[in-house]
Amino acid sequence: MENENDNIIEENQDGNNDVKSQTINKREETVETSPEDKLKEAQDKILRALAETENQRRRFEKETKEAFEYGGFNFARETLAVLDNLQRAYQSIKEDENLKNNKDLNKFLKNIEIIEKDLITIFEKNSIKKINCLNEKFDPNNHQAMLEIEDEKVSPGTVVQEIQPGYFYKDRLLRPSFVAVAKKKLKKSENN
Numbered sequence: 001m002e003n004e005n006d007n008i009i010e011e012n013q014d015g016n017n018d019v020k021s022q023t024i025n026k027r028e029e030t031v032e033t034s035p036e037d038k039l040k041e042a043q044d045k046i047l048r049a050l051a052e053t054e055n056q057r058r059r060f061e062k063e064t065k066e067a068f069e070y071g072g073f074n075f076a077r078e079t080l081a082v083l084d085n086l087q088r089a090y091q092s093i094k095e096d097e098n099l100k101n102n103k104d105l106n107k108f109l110k111n112i113e114i115i116e117k118d119l120i121t122i123f124e125k126n127s128i129k130k131i132n133c134l135n136e137k138f139d140p141n142n143h144q145a146m147l148e149i150e151d152e153k154v155s156p157g158t159v160v161q162e163i164q165p166g167y168f169y170k171d172r173l174l175r176p177s178f179v180a181v182a183k184k185k186l187k188k189s190e191n192n
Contacts, residue, residue, distance in 0.1 A: 069170065076128050076169050083119050084164070086112065123167070131166040133159045133177045142166060144176040151182040158182045 033041075090112045099105050123129075131142050138145060138157045146163050154160060159179045166177030 070172065072126065073169050073172065073174070076123075076126070076167075077174055079123075080167060080175060083116070083123075086116055086119070090116070127170045128174065129168050131168060131177045133162055133166065133179055135159065138179070138181045142173060142176055143179045143181075145181045146178045147180045148183040149180050150185040152185050154182045156182055156184045 090109065093099055093105070093112075094109060120130075133143055135154070136159050138159055143159060143166065149160055151158075151160055158181065159177075160182045161180035162177055163180060164178040167174040
């Protein structure tokens, strides 16, 4: 029993000696640093803190600028639904068989057209611009292909129909255009 306890004490003493020697080495290292080294270390810490502060300031300025410039982005996106619904109402009223015989229908449709033009004018004043996509090359950044149409008159990948218009808010995509894209007409032998 005594031998085991002696071994444990020796191991602990060896372990403690290692800790003591490490502590002494650290003290020697701190003693060896000259005031010039401490000054350089302090200057380095100050420069790093200043750089971090400057980065935070720039980040804050950028976020503030974006919030000011693009603060109306979500409002603009939701307002597009009003224009879409107005255009759908116009189409459904114009194509309704029961209303075609009504002599006041044209006056009503004229009023809807005026409201639509006013909305579009307001959009343009607030940097909401429609994407012109007909007869343009399909661009996945601005267009969303809804279907493909076989058309030999135009090259494959060309937008041949706009299903729902897309819009930009300043230089950001507000909503992509939903489009139909031309594809190469398949011959019977290619089908099989």
